[in-house]
Amino acid sequence: MSEGYSDADLFSTGDIFARRELLRVGHVPDRDRIVGRDSEMRQVGAALGPATDGGPPRNLIIFGKTGTGKSLVSRHICRRARKHSQKSGINLRHVYVDCSDADTETRVARELVLQVRDELAPSMDVPVQGIGASEYYRYLWTLLDDVDVFVVILDEIDKLADDDVLMQLSRAEESGKTDAYVGVISISNKIEYREQLNERVNSSLQDRELTFHPYDAPQLEEILENRRDAFLDGVLHDDVIPKTAALAAREHGDARKAVDILFEAGSLAEERDDTEVTSQHVDDAQQRTEVKRFQDLVSGSTPHVKYILRALALLTLNSDDQQFSTSEIHRLYERLAENEGSDPLSHDRVYRLLKEQSFLGITESYHTGGGASKGAFLQHRLMKDPEIVIEALDTGKQDD
Template sequence: MNDPIPTPDIEDFDSDPLSQRNEDIFARRELLRVGHVPESGRIVGRDQEISAVEDLLRPAAFGEPPKNAIVYGKTGTGKSLVSKHVTGRARAIATRNNAKFGAAYVDCDQCDTQTRVARSLAQQVQQQSSKNISVPDIGIGASEYFKYLWSMLEELDVFIAIVDEIDKLGDDEVLFKLSRAEESGKTSCYVGVLAISNKIEYYERLNERVKSSLQEAELVFHPYDANQLISILENRRDAFKPNVLQSGVIPRVAALAAREHGDARKAIEILYSAGELAAKNGDAQVTEEHVDAAQDYADVSRFQELIRGSTPHSKYALFALAYLTKIRIGDAFSTGEIYRVYEQVCDSEGADALSRQRVLELLKEWAFSDITENKYTGGGKGQGSYREHTLLREADMVIETVFEQASTKRDILAELQE
């Protein structure tokens, strides 16, 4: 057979760099993985939120209709964790109560269309089903997947769908269908939806009809303070071998993460990368210096990924704002000012400029990712109000990242200066 990946005869195993383990400082790496769901003993500072979700799901644990809810909060405030944790317990208790309970979790960051969400739900329910149904992987659309779902739900008393990161979802149709499933006679199973969003602003974008059916309850998860972050990290200290973390490390990580917005994910990520950095350097201990280096790296690379992954005109609009921020005193610019620079950038790139309204929308998208901020300001008397945009990141870094080729960047900057 023609094996595309040959296994070579290695003469001296010990001197092969792949045999050098460098993770000696870690004891249980998995505790620091983002998807890791800690046991209840390791969940800190979310008692109120946990009991609010318990209130929603308690009926479900008895095979009775649960409530729908929208869960809001910034990233890393424990929304996904708490939702999964309570749903899992509800399932265990329902089983003990002889209620037939099904549950599924979909992350719209990965399943960003109706079809993908519906497929994922149907396939998860199928795995919990006793019937021998096979849900196809391809070739059918959202409404067919829903048909599979509804028919499988007939076996169940209750079904909880956790739909995470709904702000990444193209349209609200799925949420609407799920939240109205039983009412619209699609299934006799009681369906409860926990819709999670990282963006409070997302609420404005939700369709009225979806709002009214999801809004039976609304939960807001607040950011963690530095002490809570310390506890969360302390509870995972055993990811490392004893004495590996220098005493200042956890407080330092917590302080950095609290400074942003009290993001537990970020805290865990920084701790993990600080550990990896130490391991890579062959250091026996993780120090505060490792923490700072890991933080700088994470911050820049995440932000650069966002820019690199965006469309050309979205980049040009952001570039225009960065350019103004760099050359002018002041940090807030009107859409009109930005648009004029944007047009010049398009010109020198040989691209047709989009309309001003469209550019405004692109700028709002950047605000949605927390790269920029925009607000209405009242102009002077008789001037009316207008929208102003502010860059929240370093202008130089934006300029570097948008035009990674030095020559292109030079050309554009030269043309703008004329």
Template sequence: MTDGFSDTDLFSTGDIFARRELLRVGHVPERDRIVGRDDEMRKVGAALGPATQGGPPRNLIIFGKTGTGKSLVSRHICRRARKHSRENGVDLRHVYVDCSDADTETRVAREMVLQVRDELSPSMEIPAQGIGASEYYRYLWMLLEDVDVFAVILDEIDKLSDDDILMQLSRAEESGKTDAYIGVISISNKIEYREQLNERVNSSLQDRELTFHPYDANQLEEILQNRRDAFLEGVLQDDVIPKTAALAAREHGDARKAVDILFEAGSLAEERTDSKVTTQHVDDAQQRTEVKRFQDLVSGSTPHVKYILRALALLTHDSDDVQFSTSEIHQLYERLAEQEGSEPLSHDRVYRLLKEQSFLGITESYHTGGGASKGAFLQHRLMKDPEIVIEALDTGIEDE
């Protein structure tokens, strides 16, 4: 029995993309594709310079908004440092850990040791669960016995629940746990992260700080032009890349977002069996990427948080106002929760949840004076486009 599809049709990759990997998040491009980060690369290189000669690397804390090239530059320079080290007879190893996924000391320690194990001793059996951070460290120090330098990139380090991992790494050589020199590149979107570290960690790290500033529209356009060969020749209309760069420049110079939009535009053209990628695909792709980003942002939230955000989005969408009191939001939230068959939370609980969303940057909350008759109260403003929030939450509810 046949399903009516030939393998050629069933596994067709379309007529849009030539090298999709160039538009993947996390792809580390070659040097000639990295734009506007020469000074930053030199500074990261200077921190790793001593390590390539067999000496101790300098620790580094890198700050900057999302999509400013922090991870890309760090990973690129570490790869080049490893190659240069080999030429000098030095064994330098490095690992990359995303702390938004590995958000505890045990998870980071496990991720580090498994990456090193896969390179140095693939046959070594290390439990993926059931043991604590101290056991993972024991395996790590064992694996690093013949390594000269170990560099660790901790991306989104502000997501860690504590700074114990930094204490362990910064004191490992001093305490005799390893003879390898260890360097840490910590990456954070929050400039105030340094203030959260305790004095002992600050003292141990003796780090340097580096700030990555947002890309401008011209740099974003150059970044996208350098990845143009992700598409088949002649597929992109001339105004697609300039428009994509301009949209991303409005969003604080986020190169990651620019690449996301360009990839989604190509994907939409592919889905619609269009032969060209146009600015209409770019507009539709921006909407899609915004919806996906918001869904990712609230994916771990409770249903009641989503009802509250939906209430604020509906109020914003249906009114000329953009600021609403807790009471106004609570009234609509109650109706939405009841429609979904849930017992509504109290006014005070909704008030606290709204303040949490403000902390996460989804909303903005502030006290305002309501006049002599009303007194002061808290108002809330949605920091996202209400249409994006409504679509994201509607899709999320359907998926659940």
């Protein structure tokens, strides 16, 4: 069927975007595009300062909500430290690992080795499976023979099940495994992460803590203005960037969400063969990004968790109440599961799964007194728009 299209039509990129890469989540912008993080950049720079002269870097633990610039600043400063160190003849290397993907010690160790191997010894044969973390560390220490300083950024480090990676990295030089100074920048969305570390790791790290606060609306607007050239001239309506910034500011100052919405607004305009991006595209893009984020959040969940979330969303949508007891949710969940041909889980099991969703931030659970005749019981509230949840679950079901 594609024979009816010319190459120009088939591979047309439309009349909306000029530089899409500026709106990619993983894109690390130049210094003049980073907004509102001067103090944080100086503090990360101070931690890496000694490393640029061949000394040991300071370890950092960076806290902050999603989209506050933690990984962006860390990666930007590491790149600058690397360039600056070259002036002193120092071989400084850094790697970035997202622990939401590499969520075990073996996967992190493998990612470290593969990134360093690709830079320093592309011909080295490193198995991608069939060996454990200890073997990957042996490859890593060998690769670091000619490296003076090695900095590791561990993003979303709270997704790791234990502290073994930090123990290995923080004691590598002390234990004689490498002559390179090793520094670790740990990034977490959870302020309580530090409390979960065992005493040995805390002692080894001797780190500093740094908190990134949410962006406000003017900062978000400036961040988006600095990416205006992602679009062709004259494409964006004047109210698009202010509206996108206001929406993201309302959602805890999440710059990543702001950039996502702006990109999706442009993509929607492109899909619809529109020549301009309007505030209506922004509204529709927000809906799409919320659905996509929720799909990503529950993508690994079991069918029964999805039935439970659908039950809570339906209850919320069809009632003036926002909080529901485990029993109310369980009754509707039973009907949904049976309609899908599944045997429903017990009341107690649903109770535990609801508490797990509360831990993930999908729901909020709390005890209520219930009055003199009812006794105490747990109530649950959906933290997302029920229409978003239902659309995301419906879309995910079609994909399955």
